[in-house]
Amino acid sequence: MAFYFVQFLTGLASAASLFLVASGLSIIFGVTRIVNFAHGAFYMLGAYMAFTLTERFSGALGFWGGIVAAALVVAAIGVLVEMVLLRRIYHAPELFQLLATFGLTLMVQDIVVLIWGPDDLLGRRAPSFRGAVDFFGQNIPSYDLFLIALSPVVLGVLWLLFQRTRWGVLVRAATQDRDMVAALGVNQKWLFTSVFALGVFLAALGGALQIPRDAVHHALDLRIIVEVFVVVVIGGLGSIIGAFVAAVLVSELNAFGILIFPKISIILVFLVMAVVLIVRPWGLFGKPEAAARRTPGLTVNPWRPLTSGERLMSLGALVLAAMLPLFAGNYALTVGSEIAIYVIFAASLHFLMSVGGLASFGHAAYFGLGAYGVAFLAKAAGLPMIVSLLLGPLLGLLGAAVFGFFAVQLSGVYFAMLTLAFAQIVWSIAFQWVTVTGGDNGILGVWPDKWASSPASFYWLSLAVAALAVAVLRVIVFSPFGFALRATRDSPLRSEAIGINGKRVQWTAFVISGTVAGIGGALFAYLKGSVFPDSLGISLSVDALVMVLLGGVETVSGAIIGAIVFKAANIWLVSQTDLSKLVLGGFIVLMVVAFPKGIVGTLETIRNRWRSPEKKSALAMSRIETAE
Amino acid sequence: MRRRHVLGAGLAIAVAGMAGSAMAQSEIKIGEINSYSLLPAFTEPYRKGWQLAVEEVNAAGGINGKKLVVISKDDGGKPADAQTAANELVSSENVAMLAGTFLSNIGLAVSDFANQKKVFFLAAEPLTDAITWSKGNRYTFRLRPSNYMQAAMLVEEAAKLPAKRWATIAPNYEYGQSAVAVFKKLMSEKRPDIQWVDEQWPPQGKIDAGPVVQAVAAANPEAILNVTFGADLVKLVREGNTRGLFKGRSVVSFLTGEPEYLDPLKDETPEGWIVTGYPWYDIKTPDHDKFLKAYQAKYNDYPRLGSIVGYQTIKAAAAILAKANSTDPEKLIAATEGLSMPSPFGEITFRKIDHQSTLGAYVGKTALKDGKGVMVNSVYRKGADYLPSDAEVEKLRPK
Amino acid sequence: MSMVPTLLSVEALSKSYGGVHAVRSVSFELRAGEILALIGPNGAGKSTCFDMLNGQNIPDSGRITLLGEDTVGRKPRAIWRLGVGRTFQITATFPTMTVRENVQVALVSYGRQLFNLWGSTAAYAREEAGRLLDLVGMGAYAGRPCGELAYGDLKRLELAIALANQPRLLLMDEPTAGMAPRERIELMRLTARIAREQSIGVLFTEHDMDVVFEHADRILVLNRGSLIAQGSPEEVRGNPQVRAIYLGEGLVYDARHREGAGA
Structure with a gap:
């Protein structure tokens, strides 16, 4: 019995650090609607900073002072980030801020290695919390008890802050209705800055408090960020108490789960999230999201199919691209094939995101399923390449059909997180089911048949499939179905009132998108000659998001440019420098500031402004916000 | 819309990147790939090692008079990116051979690439047995002692322990799984009397150490096999120390004696663990002295194990290239099979049968000295002594 | 009037939230071509009543019979398929499409082409869309982005969308809210003319009593969830109970004043 009680306490201690970080993320999201991908980076900075400070100053004061000072320093960095970077892009399309914080995260990963070196660092133990307390023969680390006590204290302080201060009232009001607070004449800028600072402070504190238990290293951010997102979503976005309950739930399930299923940790949080979201679509303590209002001042020019001139130009560009093998070497052709494949992948997500309004955070699942589909068919069944290529993507289709059915019942960030959960579940199956998938050692030897084995022919194949996929998706955009999908995105109320079954339309779009992603994955398997669980992983899903956002989510085909720019920059930088993350992250941050609507989106805006200067005045006079 | 011209433009950039691939006849190029950005703690010493080797090789006149040049690429820890890098090295840098890699899956990806493109590949660090056995191929050789060899070295010591109740803690991926599997198999052969009472499989890099330590303690084993490393190991050791998990229990641990993993533990280093590793401070051989x-x-x-591996990888490559006196992959393979050469650990040989080198490892016990972790009573175990019989190896390799 | 078929029949409709009766045993009928206004002070239950009729809300008890079909528990889209057009208090249109495309989407849905992946929407039912836009006086704006329309024009566009399925019944929630007085009269005249010509029944809620008394054939008065009066404008105007409620509330009706309960 003592054992179970101690295991319960151990779970609570794990929950404490998770809660601190999660509450910060939840507060930031609640008010600013920013999906702060850099939250893990702030956590990591907190740990590094605390390491430096506690090493420098001795004694109990040095330690505890160092922890708090570290969190404050990092919070100040957070303020700087908010004022210099995020303020510029609050009015950018939804999720665009994710791109900026993703860029920051990349940069921080390299920066900490530059400052603190590559080795794992072992911080001091907390003074007077070094040992363990004996509980009927079971040892509980006293630092665990400290953490267990700390989290309700933090919860209480936050509660007081939100319930009993004017600032807290404003934050709560802003969480419910941002526009209302703006209307009340509150200085929204400083409200956002202070909220961001508080959130970052909590993240950094969470990181700093880990140093007596953990090693400080440059991968801490990725270790925590996804898990924290999951906790926030399980609890309900913007709900602090929800974050607390979810952190405890997840940690306890893990603490007891491993007693029965020692391998469960790898997937547990995602399983819990999937179940919670299916049963309670807004998390345990969340409320249904108010229908997102379109940001005022953001007129969208109605999409139109290509004019015949543009069509000719595209064709010309395609012919030009097809001439690459005449003057480029094998490496360039292989890179070209890879970029073409990423164009397919990005276009598939773009279709779902921009036409369907559904931002998937787990799109790699369908890419990877397509790749595994091919690998199974080619290796296990020994089918020829052309057959595998045609049938492999069906696995992506199947996955999209099953997961999409559940995912489209949700919307917004909850949709995003459920797709992420499904992707992680698929990933962990591929990762763990060694006998079938080879685990992380993957499936090798999936090489193209002779007719496609030369770099030039494979390049032509990839280019042709990419062109076809993009063309088909464009046709669908302007088909009746495409309009039904956009209608569902624009106004669920109106589309339901004209007889559109929104869920079914979205589901169909999900399946189309997943299938196209699967086609990309199928080609990818042959390009690389092998398939690894990476091709289902979070980082690939994030890459796809980045490509779409970089291209411009409000465009018809912006993802194509996004994919080309991102992938080419990525391959080139990785080849040229070991600091590729720093440079790539900086590049992304610059792009975000320079092209707040994405590359294509911003270019289109400029072109439209050129084209119709007279329209602007009429527009200013007649604009009335259309809310739903 | 404007999608396709930019596709062309993007490729043009890529083309421009390879303009500098002019071939210099007075050079021999080796393409080297490793996870520099993902795993700097391991790859930095490794890089220093091979850079030293390149310097030494060229100072001694290069390879049959030609200057040795190593072109190094980062794979970011992703197999797909490693292949892109390999492709660049082979297609546009025209390297004579590929070398490097740390992670098993990346080693396998590059090995498969080498097999497909018929390029010589010298895998430096990946531990997976598959690279020389179940997925071994003609073009791939491996330097570092494999998972199996390390397990066999540890089992030799572990079998002498009186402990009968064993628990295992290993990261939940192929390396951890196969390390446990091989250890269990070899151990049970030598000691049919032992029992496996618990196994814990924390996710790699994400161990929730408290509950894991509690769970193992609850099974009350007499001995523990640990396969975790890096930050996971630090957390495990700290929790284990605080909760008294290691008190009165024997622990056998893969790789923990390597400075890369031992040094971060500082004054928390647990004493008396049986480990494989690299006690650079304790090795008194002329070969090693010279290197040190x-x-x-x-x-x-001071060097880490990665430094040794990096150094010896390039030394081996130089020896192979010198002996083959050609960059033709077939000639390189012929030159490598059975080739013996000196190393800081003594003479090693690349076996013809499975392309595994006989580089060994040091086995000893952990101890605390001046607030730092060290290995004591270390003995060098030659790799050749810890490999299965030729007949077994024949069965393992694909035909 | 008895020769005209009944479009909508509501019997003893009730709905309560946590013990508060939002709508209490409301019954009425609506005939083809008839324009029926549903009025009442804030919190009277108009919106709740309306939402139950169009399927956004499920009543606790009572029957709703629309064109001979029981519609309780049906989704709004199913009710639309029966031939019911809707407009909203705050317009709901598709801001990223052109005016014509807004109508075309509704026509696509009506033609059951929603899952047509290959056709061109631009060419689909272009004439019909143009005809509907002409009908509401929006023909000249067909190519304009919907996001740029003035509010009054959006209301008219909504009406065109609502007419796309050749409805037998129009449900209009505060059709003139947020419009200038002259626009209100124009819009209601337009609605009344279309309703009479095509024999469409119209049920609308409204705060502007000028609009109500000028255009409604019959008026239903809700107060605290109960129907307290119904009849011709003259009858309702003379009803002392109605007068008491409205005098108590003050006789100034702010059309932009949003309804509280159930909103």
Whole structure:
């Protein structure tokens, strides 16, 4: 019995650090609607900073002072980030801020290695919390008890802050209705800055408090960020108490789960999230999201199919691209094939995101399923390449059909997180089911048949499939179905009132998108000659998001440019420098500031402004916000 | 819309990147790939090692008079990116051979690439047995002692322990799984009397150490096999120390004696663990002395195991290229099979049968000295002594 | 009037939230071509009543019979398929499409082409869309982005969308809210003319009593969830109970004043 009680306490201690970080993320999201991908980076900075400070100053004061000072320093960095970077892009399309914080995260990963070196660092133990307390023969680390006590204290302080201060009232009001607070004449800028600072402070504190238990290293951010997102979503976005309950739930399930299923940790949080979201679509303590209002001042020019001139130009560009093998070497052709494949992948997500309004955070699942589909068919069944290529993507289709059915019942960030959960579940199956998938050692030897084995022919194949996929998706955009999908995105109320079954339309779009992603994955398997669980992983899903956002989510085909720019920059930088993350992250941050609507989106805006200067005045006079 | 011209433009950039691939006849190029950005703690010493080797090789006249050049690429820890890098090295840099890699899956990806493109590949660090056995191929050789060899070295010591109740803690991926599997198999052969009472499989890099330590303690084993490393190991050791998990229990641990993993533990280093590793401070052989002096002179730092692997990888590559006197992959393979050469650990040989080198490892016990972790009573175990019989190996390799 | 078929029949409709009766045993009928206004002070239950009729809300008890079909529990889209057009208090249109495309989407849905992946929407039912836009006086704006329309024009566009399925019944929630007085009269005249010509029944809620008394054939008055009066404008105007409620509330009706309960 003592054992179970101690295991319960151990779970609570794990929950404490998770809660601190999660509450910060939840507060930031609640008010600013920013999906702060850099939250893990702030956590990591907190740990590094605390390491430096506690090493420098001795004694109990040095330690505890160092922890708090570290969190404050990092919070100040957070303020700087908010004022210099995020303020510029609050009015950018939804999720665009994710791109900026993703860029920051990349940069921080390299920066900490530059400052603190590559080795794992072992911080001091907390003074007077070094040992363990004996509980009927079971040892509980006293630092665990400290953490267990700390989290309700933090919860209480936050509660007081939100319930009993004017600032807290404003934050709560802003969480419910941002526009209302703006209307009340509150200085929204400083409200956002202070909220961001508080959130970052909590993240950094969470990181700093880990140093007596953990090693400080440059991968801490990725270790925590996804898990924290999951906790926030399980609890309900913007709900602090929800974050607390979810952190405890997840940690306890893990603490007891491993007693029965020692391998469960790898997937547990995602399983819990999937179940919670299916049963309670807004998390345990969340409320249904108010229908997102379109940001005022953001007129969208109605999409139109290509004019015949543009069509000719595209064709010309395609012919030009097809001439690459005449003057480029094998490496360039292989890179070209890879970029073409990423164009397919990005276009598939773009279709779902921009036409369907559904931002998937787990799109790699369908890419990877397509790749595994091919690998199974080619290796296990020994089918020829052309057959595998045609049938492999069906696995992506199947996955999209099953997961999409559940995912489209949700919307917004909850949709995003459920797709992420499904992707992680698929990933962990591929990762763990060694006998079938080879685990992380993957499936090798999936090489193209002779007719496609030369770099030039494979390049032509990839280019042709990419062109076809993009063309088909464009046709669908302007088909009746495409309009039904956009209608569902624009106004669920109106589309339901004209007889559109929104869920079914979205589901169909999900399946189309997943299938196209699967086609990309199928080609990818042959390009690389092998398939690894990476091709289902979070980082690939994030890459796809980045490509779409970089291209411009409000465009018809912006993802194509996004994919080309991102992938080419990525391959080139990785080849040229070991600091590729720093440079790539900086590049992304610059792009975000320079092209707040994405590359294509911003270019289109400029072109439209050129084209119709007279329209602007009429527009200013007649604009009335259309809310739903 | 404007999608396709930019596709062209993007490719043009890529083309421009390879303009500098002019072939210099007076050079021999080796393409080297490793996870520099993902795993700097391991790859930095490794890089220093091979850079030292390149310097030494060229100072001694290069390879049959030609200058040795190593072109190094980062794979970011992703197999797909490693293949892109391999492709660049082979297609546009025209390297004579590929070398490097740390992670098993990346080693396998590059090995498969090498097999497909018929390029010579010398895998430096990946531990997976598959790379020389179940997925071994003609073009791939491996330097570092494999998972199996390390397990066999540890089992030799572990079997002498009186402990009968064993628990295992290993990261939940192929390396951890196969390390446990091999250890269990070899151990049970030698000691049919032992029992496996618990196994814990924390996710790699994400161990929730408290509950894991509690769970193992609850099973009350007499001995524990640990396969975790890096930050996971630090957390496990700290929790284990605080909760008294290691008190009165024997622990056998893969790789923990390597400075990369031992040094971060500082004053928390648990004593008496049986580990494989690299006690550079304790090795008193002329071969190693020479290496150690050169390394410390150049870097003003002590070597890690990665330094040895990096150094020996390029030394081996140079020896192979010198013997083959050609960059033709077939000739390189012929030259490598059965080739013996000196190393800081003594003479090693690349076996013809499975392309595994006989580089060994040191087995000893952990101890605390001046607030730092060290290995004591270390003995060098030759790799050749810890490999299965030729007949078994024949069965393992694909035909 | 008895020769005209009944479009909508509501019997003893009730709905309560946590013990508060939002709508209490409301019954009425609506005939083809008839324009029926549903009025009442804030919190009277108009919106709740309306939402139950169009399927957004499920009543606790009572029957709703629309064109001979029981519609309780049906989704709004199913009710639309029966031939019911809707407009909203705050317009709901598709801001990223052109005016014509807004109508075309509704026509696509009506033609059951929603899952047509290959056709061109631009060419689909272009004439019909143009005809509907002409009908509401929006023909000249067909190519304009919907996001740029003035509010009054959006209301008219909504009406065109609502007419796309050749409805037998129009449900209009505060059709003139947020419009200038002259626009209100124009819009209601337009609605009344279309309703009479095509024999469409119209049920609308409204705060502007000028609009109500000028255009409604019959008026239903809700107060605290109960129907307290119904009849011709003259009858309702003379009803002392109605007068008491409205005098108590003050006789100034702010059309932009949003309804509280159930909103």
